[in-house]
Amino acid sequence: MIQRIKTKQIRVGGVLIGGDAPISVQSMTYSKTRDVAATVEQIKRLHFAGCDIVRVAVPEMEDALALRAIKEQISLPLVADIHFNYRLALEAAKVVDCIRINPGNIGEKSRVKDIVKACQERHIPIRIGVNAGSLEKIFDTRYGQSAEGMVASAEYNIKFLEDLGFSDIKISLKASDVERTVAAYRLLRPKNSYPFHLGVTEAGTKFHATIKSAIGLGTLLLEGIGDTMRVSITGELEEEITVARAILKDSGASSEGLNIISCPTCGRIEADLVSAVSDIEARTKHITAPLNVSVMGCVVNAIGEAAHADVAIAYGKGSGLVMVKGDVVAKLSEHELVERFISEVERMAKES
Numbered sequence: 001m002i003q004r005i006k007t008k009q010i011r012v013g014g015v016l017i018g019g020d021a022p023i024s025v026q027s028m029t030y031s032k033t034r035d036v037a038a039t040v041e042q043i044k045r046l047h048f049a050g051c052d053i054v055r056v057a058v059p060e061m062e063d064a065l066a067l068r069a070i071k072e073q074i075s076l077p078l079v080a081d082i083h084f085n086y087r088l089a090l091e092a093a094k095v096v097d098c099i100r101i102n103p104g105n106i107g108e109k110s111r112v113k114d115i116v117k118a119c120q121e122r123h124i125p126i127r128i129g130v131n132a133g134s135l136e137k138i139f140d141t142r143y144g145q146s147a148e149g150m151v152a153s154a155e156y157n158i159k160f161l162e163d164l165g166f167s168d169i170k171i172s173l174k175a176s177d178v179e180r181t182v183a184a185y186r187l188l189r190p191k192n193s194y195p196f197h198l199g200v201t202e203a204g205t206k207f208h209a210t211i212k213s214a215i216g217l218g219t220l221l222l223e224g225i226g227d228t229m230r231v232s233i234t235g236e237l238e239e240e241i242t243v244a245r246a247i248l249k250d251s252g253a254s255s256e257g258l259n260i261i262s263c264p265t266c267g268r269i270e271a272d273l274v275s276a277v278s279d280i281e282a283r284t285k286h287i288t289a290p291l292n293v294s295v296m297g298c299v300v301n302a303i304g305e306a307a308h309a310d311v312a313i314a315y316g317k318g319s320g321l322v323m324v325k326g327d328v329v330a331k332l333s334e335h336e337l338v339e340r341f342i343s344e345v346e347r348m349a350k351e352s
């Protein structure tokens with residue numbers, strides 16, 4: 001497992017962020033928040049997909065006023081995303097578990113003070129959400145939309161809140177490209193111990209967002225940076241969660257779920273390995289036990305991989321072996337292998 005840099009722990013609803021808490025996965029709905037039924041439906045979908053914390057946009061008072069009805073129908077911690085209008089933050093703070101603002105775009109200090117007071121009264125944190133594309137003018141002019149500009153903005157906003165006696169803070173530093181995002185988080189990490197919310201913003205469609213997030217978030221996670229994260233995808237809600245969980249798993253930040261080792265296939269293959277692995281992946285999505293499994297196309301590497309796997313398939317010509325902890329437990333025809341493999345995986349998941 002990776003060695004995480006120790007951060008201050010905060011709480012968003014029932015989810016701890018920072019310290020030794022597991023890295024949580026966040027997402028955002030795309031319905032109009034004032035449409036309570038649609039927003040609740042999307043939040044429930046995200047919850048089912050494995051999301052830990054959900055954020056909703058609050059651009060108008062109608063959206064802020066809908067938060068109570070939404071909150072009553074969900075069990076995920078709820079974050080309100082607010083820009084410019086402090087009155088929306090004051091209304092949202094009565095109900096939600098965290099407020100995301102940029103103190104710099106709220107305006108007069110007295111308004112931020114009111115938001116801080118409202119959050120203090122309910123013991124809810126504030127996320128300082130810095131985006132390269134919307135830096136305060138002073139930092140944009142001095143640094144451009146650079147990592148240095150993002151860090152300067154974050155430090156300014158942190159001090160803003162600290163001067164008001166508020167330290168229940170988490171921070172995000174998002175740019176739409178990997179290089180600036182990684183540079184900004186790296187620059188800010190040694191300067192304070194607040195938990196970081198990781199993300200590459202406006203990352204694009206599933207294909208590009210997955211690659212950008214895997215490189216960016218994966219790099220930071222491997223360096224021990226990051227306490228909670230969102231993968232932004234122009235696509236369906238559940239995709240963000242699937243990709244985020246896979247990044248956590250494959251970077252070693254989480255051991256939850258199946259680690260599937262499968263060969264790329266080559267001219268030696270005598271079976272439909274692609275269908276078999278797709279089938280296995282779809283049918284084992286729900287399993288959270290940390291199991292290593294391997295599905296290999298022929299005996300060349302199958303036995304070696306199976307020796308380190310909890311459950312394995314080694315395909316041959318028209319038949320193959322199912323192995324558990326390196327021991328052969330069944331020799332079956334090709335079409336029987338996946339069923340037996342899955343039943344062994346489910347048994348081990350129950351026992352673990």
Ligand code: SF4
Pocket residue numbers: 263264265266267268269296297298299300301302
């Ligand atoms: S395990 Fe066999 S089929 Fe798969 S890539 Fe290696 S040699 Fe080819």
